[in-house]
Amino acid sequence: MKHPIAAIRIVLSQSAVSRGSRQASKATPCKWFGTRAAAKLATSFCVLASVATVQAGEPVRAMPADVFIDTLGVVTHLNYLDGAYANVRNVADNLAWLGIRHVRSFPPGPSEPLSTYTYLAQRGVRFNFLVRPNIAESIEVAAKLNAAVPGSVAAIEGFNEIDNFPVPYRGLTGMAAGLAAQREIYTRVRSTPELASVPVYDLTGYDLKSVETRADSADYANQHAYPQNGNQPTYNVPGGAWLPAAIHSVKKFQLPVVITEFGYFSMPQSGWYMIGVDEATQAKGVLNGYMDAAAAGVKRLYVYELLDQKPDPENKNPEMHFGLFRVGNSPKPVAHAIRNLTAVLNASTPRSTTGVVRHSLAYTLSDMPASANSLLLQKKDSRFVLVLWNETAFWNRAEGTPVTHPPARVSVDFGATASRVDLYDPLVSATPFASHRDVRQLTVDIPDHVILLEVTPAGMPGP
CATH class of the missing domain: 3.20.20.80 (Glycosidases)
Structure with missing residues (x-):
């Protein structure tokens, strides 16, 4: 777990990478x-x-x-x-x-x-x-x-x-x-x-x-x-x-x-x-x-x-x-x-125990670049959180400085009208930077790091 980085072996391109690997994987x-x-x-x-x-x-089943x-x-x-x-x-x-x-x-x-x-x-x-x-x-x-x-x-x-x-x-x-x-x-x-x-x-x-x-x-x-x-x-x-x-x-x-x-x-x-x-x-x-x-x-x-x-x-x-x-x-x-x-x-809103709670969301992402990713989560109160992130280069190794690329503009279709969609950037705050009501589609700019779309589907049992 602790070793001087200068004393570490060269690894093969397809091998797992230790903290001391000298050669980048291909x-x-x-x-x-x-x-x-x-x-x-x-x-x-x-x-x-x-x-x-x-x-x-294609409904995507959410990870709790x-x-x-x-x-x-x-x-x-x-x-x-x-x-x-x-x-x-x-x-x-x-x-x-x-x-x-x-x-x-x-x-x-x-x-x-x-x-x-x-x-x-x-x-x-x-x-x-x-x-x-x-x-x-x-x-x-x-x-x-x-x-x-x-x-x-x-x-x-x-x-x-x-x-x-x-x-x-x-x-x-x-x-x-x-x-x-x-x-x-x-x-x-x-x-x-x-x-x-x-x-x-x-x-x-x-x-x-x-x-x-x-x-x-x-x-x-x-x-x-x-x-x-x-x-x-x-x-x-x-x-x-x-x-x-x-x-x-x-x-x-x-x-x-x-x-x-x-x-x-x-x-x-x-x-x-x-x-x-x-x-x-x-x-x-x-x-x-x-x-x-x-x-x-x-x-x-x-x-x-x-x-x-x-x-x-x-x-x-x-x-x-x-x-x-x-x-x-x-x-x-x-x-x-x-x-x-x-x-x-972890933030939860108490909701009625009556009504149908869905555990999947038939969302569609359009214009996602190959470097972008998604993961669907579901909170205890049954609201969904669609996580989006785009792994464009974020460090200029030649200069030793951060680099920022334009975000990927992606269209999100939730498959049905959502009564509310709140957007979060966890690098900034635990409060939304934008909120939308009664929407089925949104255009979202996905940066080089994680953002969260908290989705409350229409008809979800309310508080």
């Missing part, structure tokens, strides 16, 4: 549609399309908004007690403020007490525990926490990026050691009563091409994906389709997928390779990545990371700039954007 960009059924969330992968228009008359919110995760370093993570109350308060409960972390160890994790668990935090080299101890302490606060352990994950951080195991080294250790992790978790229903995420950093199955090793395939050169998460011309490449690389295992590291560091750079961006562009990329992953059926995406770990006033260490919050705990634009997004999706 994978062909692909268009991703929103999921058509929430039940397919854990098993659907990438829907490829040559055009980006939902066919008229709370299911989408449950896909949002963030990496933490609770074991780093010499920096921002030493204040565990800030960690808990920040997660609650964001509306995120899933974190990835090492389990309690010699330096950090179990009480820290118990406190967070009692605040609603759910842990994906990344196993330490002492496998038995890691699983034992995870079981202890899950017994103390049932449901607090959401997953157990194998070793992290073994190509960058080799872990010897019973006389084995390299990939063989990691794969053998993963089998022990899986067996121990499955035989531990306190973790009986807890899934096991695969390890990362092994040669995917030489492994054909993860039977008896993992319940979820696992990858890391860091868009490089200031690229968008899924669509770049020229460039790589970072999230699609990561997911495609593990598709052969026929397992649901998690992405346990994804992100952008907010230290603007020019040049080639792992390029940092400014804070505004970081916000765009992270929100787009969360949406891309959910639309692709990824069970959960953990953004790297919650806090900038330590001060870096001279901007020399990219590792200190991945946070959603600055080292002094002030929220970056990306944190505000996530909070606005979850606030809109």
